[in-house]
Each structure stands twice: as structure tokens, then as C-alpha cells.
Amino acid sequence: MWIISKEFRFEAAHQLPHHDGKCQRLHGHSFVGIISIKSDFLQSEGSQMGMVLDYGLIKKHIQPMVDKYLDHHYLNESTRLENPTSEELARWIFNYLQNDGLDGLYSVEIRETCTASCIYFGDHQ
Numbered sequence: 378m379w380i381i382s383k384e385f386r387f388e389a390a391h392q393l394p395h396h397d398g399k400c401q402r403l404h405g406h407s408f409v410g411i412i413s414i415k416s417d418f419l420q421s422e423g424s425q426m427g428m429v430l431d432y433g434l435i436k437k438h439i440q441p442m443v444d445k446y447l448d449h450h451y452l453n454e455s456t457r458l459e460n461p462t463s464e465e466l467a468r469w470i471f472n473y474l475q476n477d478g479l480d481g482l483y484s485v486e487i488r489e490t491c492t493a494s495c496i497y498f499g500d501h502q
């Protein structure tokens with residue numbers, strides 16, 4: 378079994394209106410996202426021979442989402458999440474990419490700060 382990952386970064390603002398501390402205020406992060414794909418086999422022919430999936434094809438799913446909803450956006454509005462925590466954002470990205478047809482999606486990790494991160498594995502695990 379293989380797990381491959383593709384990382385991306387985005388700068389965004391958010392606020393957690395239900396938080397009882399500083400995160401209730403509007404603030405921003407340099408977010409890091411890591412998308413992981415799982416497979417029990419490698420492609421046996423063609424341009425992706427020996428690969429689970431070309432990293433470049435994963436990026437083709439990620440980049441339009443980053444541009445339209447994440448990078449330099451206010452996440453409460455762009456994602457329509459009422460409380461865009463790392464956990465909620467990871468699930469939102471997972472569902473977006475799954476609906477976008479990215480096969481074999483295993484997990485989405487969101488690193489919100491240098492010291493805080495979460496990984497969402499989907500509802501099935």
C-alpha cells in the first residue's frame with residue numbers, strides 16, 4: 378500500500394465567533410494543507426507508470442479550489458463555514474476534492490500555525 382501527499386499553502390483570514398478567547402477576533406494565518414492519496418497498486422503503463430497518481434494531477438484539483446475559496450479569502454464567507462476551525466476546514470477541503478473527482482483521497486491535513494494542526498480522514502474511517 379502506498380500513501381502519496383501533495384502540499385499547498387495559502388494565506389487567509391478567519392474568526393471563530395463561538396471561541397471564548399482571542400480566536401473570536403478577525404485574524405489570519407499562513408495555512409499549510411497536505412492532501413494524501415492511498416492506493417494498493419501503481420499504474421502499470423503510460424505516462425504515470427510506476428506512480429499512484431501524478432503529483433501534477435493532484436495539483437490540478439487543488440489549485441482552482443485554493444484560488445477560488447482559500448488564498449487571500451475570508452474563510453467564514455468563502456467556505457460558508459460558520460466556525461472555520463482547522464477541523465471544519467479540513468473536512469470542507471476533503472469533501473470539495475472528493476466531489477471534484479479526486480480518486481483515492483485518504484486524508485487532508487491542515488496546519489494552521491507552526492504548533493497546531495489536524496488531520497481529517499473522511500467519514501468512513
Ligand SMILES: Nc1nc2c(c(=O)[nH]1)N=C([C@H](O)[C@H](O)COP(=O)(O)OP(=O)(O)OP(=O)(O)O)CN2
Pocket residue numbers: 393400461462463464489490491492493
Ligand atoms: N481544536 C482547535 N482549536 C483551536 C483552533 C482550531 O481550529 N481548532 N483555532 C484556534 C485559532 O484560530 C488559532 O489558530 C489560534 O491557535 P493557537 O494554537 O491557540 O495559537 P497561538 O498563536 O496562541 O499558538 P502558540 O504557538 O501556542 O503561541 C484556536 N484553537
Ligand SMILES: [Zn+2]
Pocket residue numbers: 391400404405406489
Ligand atoms: Zn485562527
